[in-house]
Amino acid sequence: MAGLRDTLNRFRPAAAPGAPGRRGVPADRAAERESELTSLFAALAETEQKAEEIRQRATVEADRVRKDARLQAEAVVAEARLRAEALRSAAAAHTRASAERERVRARQATLNMTEQQGHRTAERLPGLVARAVSLAVDELSTTRAGSP
Template identity: 45%
Template structure:
């Protein structure tokens, strides 16, 4: 590492203002800076490689996570579709059962009504037949 004096020396002019001094050579500031920063960049090279490796690993992990998520999504969708089909079948069976029960109740009611009508007809029929016969006899007795 550079010492404070060397660090501060970078900011000094190469020569004193005025006439050129015959004994001085200007300092190569660029070479000094590069030499000073070279160990820092060398130390950072490992960190840069580690960061690059971490980015690559993170990208690979992200791809794997996305692949697993797609598989899980497909599995969830397949399960939901199969459960949907089963639920539809159950709902259809339930609706059919209700419809059959309603139809059976209507049929029972219709049978009961028909039986009631038959019983009324049986009880009324002899009386009605008697009335018809009386009218026919009355027509036959006439002119």
Template identity: 40%
Template sequence: MARLREFAGRFRPAGVPGAAAPAGVPADLRAGREAELEPVFAALAETVRTCSDLREQAAEDARATGRRTREQCESILADARSRAAAERAGALASARGRRLTENQALLDEARRTAQEVRERARTRLPYLVEQVLDRIRGLGARP
């Protein structure tokens, strides 16, 4: 829809301001503007095509960068997963080694304690046997 200014502009005088002149034909500004701007738009057509080509190239570059980035991320994740598995296996082996060492130390301590008990029993055994025998003999002396 035409604006009020454009509509009113059609009826402006065709002549020079001053004394009254006969009424002229309304000016067609739109046709004049289009004719005046047509060479400018024709000159810009190549620039518009260049911009469109640049946008398409940029979009393709962005897609390629996205693909490369996804591939790189997948590679990093795969490497991290394999290293994590190796680290877990190493930590498990280390923990098992420490546990075996601790268990061996406990076993050695238990063996030393058992040897000490045997030695004490060996030294006390004759005395204890003598006491048992005395009690048995004492049982026989009673009526």
């Protein structure tokens, strides 16, 4: 009687057709792969489910992060607008103050020029009046001398 080992060797997968080899049952490679992969895919089903849950949580988290970033960006823009308005107001105040200083300086320069002109006029006026009187007297003298 054949032993257990001999009986099992008969069901051992046989090699591909070709040169004669040991005796056995032709191998069903597709069935072997399917049986091996079925258990592997069954084990991976749980992993796939976990991966899908992770993707869903990541999508929710990404949406939350985008929303938070949008709110933060809006806050930054609002603050920047307030700062820009404050800077514009400060620049306008600085410009107005600078213009006022220039106006005061120009007014003072005008007053100084007017005062200087007044002094020159006061200095020159007596001489000009004397000359005008002298010319008028000469003209009157000439006119009287030439009239009958």
